Amino acid sequence: MAIDTDKIVHAVMHGSRIREEKGIIPLFGVYLSMISVQYYNGISFGFEKATGNDGFAENLLVEAGQECGYATFQGVRSSWEWEEVVKPMIEDIEDQIHCFVSIAIAFGWGDLTVQELVPGKKLVIRATDLYEAKGYLDVYGKADSGKCYMVRGVTGALMDLVYGDDYPEGCFQYTAVETSCVAKGDPYCEFIAQRTTS
Amino acid sequence: MTIDWPEKFARKGHELFLSGLPIALHCHHYNMNLQKTLETSLGSEGVLLLYTAAEESSHAGFTSFLEHHPKIVTAKSKLELASTSYQYCGLGIINFTKIGPEGGIVTSPHSHHVTGWLAKFGKRQNVGCFFTGGWVAGVLAAIYNKHIGYFSVDELECKMSLSKECVFEVKIA
Numbered sequence: 001m002a003i004d005t006d007k008i009v010h011a012v013m014h015g016s017r018i019r020e021e022k023g024i025i026p027l028f029g030v031y032l033s034m035i036s037v038q039y040y041n042g043i044s045f046g047f048e049k050a051t052g053n054d055g056f057a058e059n060l061l062v063e064a065g066q067e068c069g070y071a072t073f074q075g076v077r078s079s080w081e082w083e084e085v086v087k088p089m090i091e092d093i094e095d096q097i098h099c100f101v102s103i104a105i106a107f108g109w110g111d112l113t114v115q116e117l118v119p120g121k122k123l124v125i126r127a128t129d130l131y132e133a134k135g136y137l138d139v140y141g142k143a144d145s146g147k148c149y150m151v152r153g154v155t156g157a158l159m160d161l162v163y164g165d166d167y168p169e170g171c172f173q174y175t176a177v178e179t180s181c182v183a184k185g186d187p188y189c190e191f192i193a194q195r196t197t198s
Numbered sequence: 199m200t201i202d203w204p205e206k207f208a209r210k211g212h213e214l215f216l217s218g219l220p221i222a223l224h225c226h227h228y229n230m231n232l233q234k235t236l237e238t239s240l241g242s243e244g245v246l247l248l249y250t251a252a253e254e255s256s257h258a259g260f261t262s263f264l265e266h267h268p269k270i271v272t273a274k275s276k277l278e279l280a281s282t283s284y285q286y287c288g289l290g291i292i293n294f295t296k297i298g299p300e301g302g303i304v305t306s307p308h309s310h311h312v313t314g315w316l317a318k319f320g321k322r323q324n325v326g327c328f329f330t331g332g333w334v335a336g337v338l339a340a341i342y343n344k345h346i347g348y349f350s351v352d353e354l355e356c357k358m359s360l361s362k363e364c365v366f367e368v369k370i371a
Binding site for chain 1: 204207209211212213214216219220221222223224225226227228229231232235236239240243244247248250251252254255256258259284285286287288289290291307308309310313314317329
């Protein structure tokens with residue numbers, strides 16, 4: 001069975017309209033929030049500017065994205081919503097990656113597509129419209145390096161979850177790089193995750 | 199005036215909007231990780247960055263929202279709207295009953311950030327709702343037609359350090 005992204009998006013849109021009495025959105029095993037992308041970009045790029053663009057903030061933001069992606073999608077695949085909506089579509093282990101990407105699209109992170117997946121070895125994700133790249137361009141103009149730190153970290157996390165050691169031991173066993181970025185003037189953002197080399 | 203929040207939450211292709219403003223769904227893992235990363239690496243400067251980013255985005259968002267709803271004119275209605283928007287966004291419960299143009303007290307018995315922080319990192323020794331503080335400052339500036347930075351918000355008590363509720367003091371900066 002092919003992965004039905006529309007069905008996953010519909011489940012997220014429906015579920016994210018439900019709040020419990022404390023004003024919290026519990027969905028797919030995590031607590032969700034709806035926050036302006038201006039906030040996230042303000043934090044990320046403000047952090048980078050404050051530390052002098054020397055790669056310090058970049059590394060920490062990618063790490064935060066990867067650790068988040070690892071915990072988030074573990075929560076997602078352990079949830080009853082996954083069991084009910086997503087799991088029936090999954091035929092092999094690689095399908096998990098496609099489902100995770102569908103959920104990322106549903107969360108409004110961008111138009112992510114899996115460009116290439118070599119089981120256990122390599123994942124290539126592309127997108128033409130990510131809020132990090134767009135936000136950077138809008139505020140600071142053309143960048144000289146990739147700016148999509150969250151999605152870059154998440155790309156590594158997806159491989160960690162599917163091909164790394166059992167949760168929670170597998171985080172950071174894969175590392176992603178952003179090989180092209182819309183913020184640099186490239187036609188798309190591209191992320192390649194491969195086994196971390198020491 | 200009642201706002202139909204679900205009607206304001208829309209998807210255009212892969213993008214999400216709330217009342218026309220681009221938003222993203224993120225979970226407590228990411229939000230708390232970002233906060234911890236900034237606090238750990240920049241200290242008070244990181245805290246200020248979290249507060250300011252929240253203040254600027256909530257001011258822009260709420261100003262735009264009010265422009266699109268010109269029938270909402272009284273401060274009381276706007277405060278009520280702010281409270282319901284906080285809840286709709288999954289940020290928690292926030293009470294503006296003791297607030298006015300000169301400032302006052304805002305309380306929050308439940309929040310995404312408190313629930314998320316306690317679930318992920320456990321009890322804090324100090325206050326930690328920097329997002330909410332900034333969010334309140336920005337929204338109040340929009341409601342009272344003031345500039346960003348007009349209000350300063352300090353958290354006096356915080357559920358992250360196991361107080362009964364989060365209490366914020368709002369003053370004119």
